[in-house]
Amino acid sequence: MTKQPAQQLYMQIKLDIRDNKLPIGEPLKQQALSERYQVSRIPIRDVLQRLKNEGWLKVSGKRGVMVPALNATEAEDLYMMRMYLEPLLIEYASGKISQQDLGKAADFLVAIDENPNLSIQEHGELNWQFHACLYAVAERQTLFETVSSLHQQCGRYIGFHTKDLDYKSTSQEEHYAMLQALRERDTALAKQILRVHISQAGEQLTQYLQNSN
Amino acid sequence: MTKQPAQQLYMQIKLDIRDNKLPIGEPLKQQALSERYQVSRIPIRDVLQRLKNEGWLKVSGKRGVMVPALNATEAEDLYMMRMYLEPLLIEYASGKISQQDLGKAADFLVAIDENPNLSIQEHGELNWQFHACLYAVAERQTLFETVSSLHQQCGRYIGFHTKDLDYKSTSQEEHYAMLQALRERDTALAKQILRVHISQAGEQLTQYLQNSN
DNA sequence: AAATATAAAAATGTATACATTTTATAGCAT
DNA sequence: ATGCTATAAAATGTATACATTTTTATATTT
Numbered sequence: 001m002t003k004q005p006a007q008q009l010y011m012q013i014k015l016d017i018r019d020n021k022l023p024i025g026e027p028l029k030q031q032a033l034s035e036r037y038q039v040s041r042i043p044i045r046d047v048l049q050r051l052k053n054e055g056w057l058k059v060s061g062k063r064g065v066m067v068p069a070l071n072a073t074e075a076e077d078l079y080m081m082r083m084y085l086e087p088l089l090i091e092y093a094s095g096k097i098s099q100q101d102l103g104k105a106a107d108f109l110v111a112i113d114e115n116p117n118l119s120i121q122e123h124g125e126l127n128w129q130f131h132a133c134l135y136a137v138a139e140r141q142t143l144f145e146t147v148s149s150l151h152q153q154c155g156r157y158i159g160f161h162t163k164d165l166d167y168k169s170t171s172q173e174e175h176y177a178m179l180q181a182l183r184e185r186d187t188a189l190a191k192q193i194l195r196v197h198i199s200q201a202g203e204q205l206t207q208y209l210q211n212s213n
Numbered sequence: 214m215t216k217q218p219a220q221q222l223y224m225q226i227k228l229d230i231r232d233n234k235l236p237i238g239e240p241l242k243q244q245a246l247s248e249r250y251q252v253s254r255i256p257i258r259d260v261l262q263r264l265k266n267e268g269w270l271k272v273s274g275k276r277g278v279m280v281p282a283l284n285a286t287e288a289e290d291l292y293m294m295r296m297y298l299e300p301l302l303i304e305y306a307s308g309k310i311s312q313q314d315l316g317k318a319a320d321f322l323v324a325i326d327e328n329p330n331l332s333i334q335e336h337g338e339l340n341w342q343f344h345a346c347l348y349a350v351a352e353r354q355t356l357f358e359t360v361s362s363l364h365q366q367c368g369r370y371i372g373f374h375t376k377d378l379d380y381k382s383t384s385q386e387e388h389y390a391m392l393q394a395l396r397e398r399d400t401a402l403a404k405q406i407l408r409v410h411i412s413q414a415g416e417q418l419t420q421y422l423q424n425s426n
Numbered sequence: 427a428a429a430t431a432t433a434a435a436a437a438t439g440t441a442t443a444c445a446t447t448t449t450a451t452a453g454c455a456t
Numbered sequence: 457a458t459g460c461t462a463t464a465a466a467a468t469g470t471a472t473a474c475a476t477t478t479t480t481a482t483a484t485t486t
Contacts, residue, residue, distance in 0.1 A: 030468070042441070045468090049262055049263070064467085085298075141286070142290035242436090252470075277438085
């Protein structure tokens, strides 16, 4: 999945969106992008369609796509959906989780703790891997894919609430608490911790976005 | 949105998937499709990517896409997610719903009642329009889009449980009951009816799929 | 006969060229 | 001036041609 030549283009455009290198709100021209990234319009079109489906681009009018402005309501919706769906994966996973699964999950948490100055992206990636490796145990592919998609869509927003210094430690405490609950087979508690975990992240984010407007 | 030349191709391939005109489980060859539909590989590629993102095609191994077999677990996941998310849209909509909104929704139900021999597709379309026109009132774009996407993904499965003669009338009763609850501003009841409505459809479907295996 | 290396074929990815559709502009009429 | 039509420009959609990768088949060696 990392060998396609267009993969590099995909990553680059995604970075440029994240770093506001592309104009917000106005339609992207295929030709302009083609010249900017020194490839033909064909891979540009592929990447635009892909990013549109991942929520990083939206249709602009009837034709073309644009970089949408960050939006508190969207963030609220995304985190709300995650709050309802991710506990379901924990529910399905709970009966199947092995010691080995718990160990692998804990490793990601340790990796976060041991590297205090990870970039926001690196931190976000480890954070997701922690959650995803537990969700995978559930073996509910369709549910997992929707949750993954929601997480992807959150990608543009991550980095605002995680700037908060307190956030990282609180977040880690909740992670460990959830692991402990799973170890003790207290599914209800694990789900509850997760709900609060997601809900808090969402609220912190939406408050930040509302203040910055 | 219906003017692109590829739109026709998209519709045709979708129909062919639904009607099992394309091989299940084996990778689709772009060239073969190109010859079959008498277009070049470029629009084929576009349509394949689009259908992949709508859940009608899945990646096959590392390369290419395939028509996945219908799967009870997938149906279960899809309906479960809808069961959790769609009531949220009703919740947001409930305070804002006008008499006009209710009237428009009722029109769709009447259209179903008045045409007893609609095709499965036509019935499904009217059914969705009923739900969607209420959800739109909520003005939660992101949540709405995810729910729409889930509904799209259910597309291949619709037509199995709706074959049941009882289903249509039971379904309509629930629709009218939900409208009535909304009219009386009983949000909790409306949500509850919707949950049951979706849950029953999902159960009927998964039971059918499990029996047919 | 099994395994591996190598060449041929097939399939996908990308560039260029062309066609079609949209959008902008200029000229004309009201 | 304002609005409308016709024309030009620009943007997207699609076909063909080429490049690269992947797969398959064949031949050779152990």
